[in-house]
Amino acid sequence: MHYFRTITAVVLVVTCMLFSTSGWAQDEEQQLPEELVFRAAEPSPIANFVVQLFTEAYGKLGINLRFEDMPRNRSLTEANKGRIAGEMGRVERLHDEYTNLVRVDFPLFDSEVVMVADRRECGLCGFSTIESFAYIGGTQSVEEVLEEGAIDMPRIKAVNFTQLELLYTNDRVDAILVNDFEAEQLQAVDEYTIFVPYKRNTGYHFLHRKYAFLVPKLETILTDMLSSGRVLEIINENSAHIRTTLGFENPPNFGSIRLSAGLWPEYTNADGSGAYWDVMGRIFAPVATDIDLHANTFSRAYRGLDDNRFDALVGALGQQTPDNTIVSRNHIDFDSPLYLFAASEQDIQAVQAGTMQRPICHVAGYEYEQLLSADLTYYSADSHLDCFAMLDMGRVGAVVSYPENVPDWTNSPYTMIKLRDALPIHVAFQKTPHGYRLRDWFDIKFREMVETGIIKDIYTDEMIQRAYLHLSFARSANTTIPAGIRGTAW
Known part of the structure; x- marks a missing residue:
């Protein structure tokens, strides 16, 4: 079992769960609803895991679930007013602000709020090195970070994940703040993207107070599903793996x-x-x-x-x-920028066309095949100098390397073309x-x-x-x- 799968948090916390619903009306004889309505979550491995988990859990009570599209901000208001049944995965203290919501004391997943940005634009990035950012309105975990950090700078509240990503990819903002399991769904991620972690949270299920009588029933069902291994099965079925840091209360001893x-x-x-x-x-x-x-x-x-x-x-x-x-x-x-070196312009053209018959030499450990034609063959050497020596002897057709690695023994310059920028x-x-x-x-x-x-x-x-x-x-x-x-x- 992967150390950082969501089940880790569940197993650690569920052993010390406490349940208290004092102050809420509970009628064990109250009739179970046939259907409950929740906001439809944007698809992700974690969201899919939560939806499947509760679809099965409520199904054991004979309750069907229906999901409706609505903004996150609106769903909080709708849930607090009882116009939808509650919230599927929200921060632990949500009911402090939305007082009509009751927490189901079963930890669902751990996540981190992360800033997503381009390290070429802001270095290691942070609020001190960006000018603007965006986040999805109603994301309580993000709003807690902004409140605790007293962040006062231009921001845009996106309605949903799609709009958030468009704001970032179209350079409308320097960065976005999002939960890490949502950040994993971003398409605009490459080697230059940095993920800066800000705060760890545990997600919980909340119900409107009129459904408080369902809370102990759900907790019993979820605990049984955990004990039987079904929770882990659902996690695996949805590839709901999450990696978070536990933090360091004291300096570690790594040996x-x-x-x-x-x-x-x-x-x-x-x-x-x-x-x-x-x-x-x-x-x-x-x-x-x-x-x-x-x-x-x-x-x-x-x-x-x-x-x-x-x-x-x-x-x-x-x-x-x-x-x-x-x-x-x-x-x-x-x-540095990476280049392709060859003995002549004709050899460079043959490599680019994928017709070079001799292998392309590169240092073992680096994988450059994606930068060139799939029809070429490659030779992995221990050093760049070995590659250039074989190029001089005609044993390889070209070398993938950096300009600073070109040997000083050559009497004639190599032909070269840039393959990519610095990484x-x-x-x-x-x-x-x-x-x-x-x-x-x-x-x-x-x-x-x-x-x-x-x-x-x-x-x-x-x-x-x-x-x-x-x-x-x-x-x-x-x-x-x-x-x-x-x-x-x-």
Whole structure:
């Protein structure tokens, strides 16, 4: 069972559930309704899980459910007035404001409010480095973040998820705030998209007070479904996996940490010096018994992470990491534009047309096939210099590499063409509970280093500009951190 599936939160919390409906009229002899009406949720794995769960739970009481389209703001008013039956998945304290609603004390899912933005526009991003944002009106979890952080800046309230995404993709706003399970449904997500977590919430079901007599019945049914394994089955059927940070009430103790990286002069030197190694040491040395650094060829560093021999790979591209890993939400740098090098213009044209018979050489661990024709063959080498040596000997037709890797031994210049722009560089961690904790601690502390300016003691001005990190602390003095969010918000 995946550590971060929704069922984790359910199992942990349901064992200590308390039920109290004092003050609500309860009539055990009251006739059960034949049908209940709720707002139709925008489809997502979590929303689909909740709908199926309650369709089955209410079905055991002989109650059918009907879902109607309406804005989230309106549904809150309609539910509080009893014109619809209630709300399916809302924040825990919803009934403090909407006093006619009764909470069903069964935790459904954990989620985080996240800011979605383009890291090229705002660096590590946050309210201090954007000018405007949008969110779906009536999303209580988002509105709590704005209220707690006293956020006073231009914003647009979208009616639904579709409108929210259009506002973002059409550049009407710099960022959007949304629950993480909804952010996963965004189409406009690429390597430059950053997800900044702000606050963790647990979703609950609420009913209007006139249906309060159904609450204990539902809690019994849901608990039985949990015990029988049916809740987990529904979660799996809907792929309702959610990954959240548990936060850090106290500094952790990670024990021994093994870090790997490709050998990059000035960044990850073999002797343990270099800017990236310095960053990792400052972040993890205070919370580790020791840190073991390994700089090697990138292919060996990549395989070491894939084989679980290292806790993290420093210097990974987000879309080119092993399947059993996760990457930091914060980038540590940007690489250079990537080029295709060949001996002649004719060879470049043959590669672009997919007719080159000789293989295309690249460094093992990087996957460049999506940038070129599917009809080509590839050869994975241990180093860029190996690729260029084979290109000079005519053993390969072209090389995928960076301009700074071109050897100085060649007497004639190569023909070259750009394949893509620079991409953000991350730290990749194991996709395990330990890996998620390491990732979350890294993201928290690296952001602190940037916003406080400590990063300027490690990175050159050129590196800071290249990575857009200057944007992250340009107005950090005005940054307001929402109260009580510890370790899950910046």
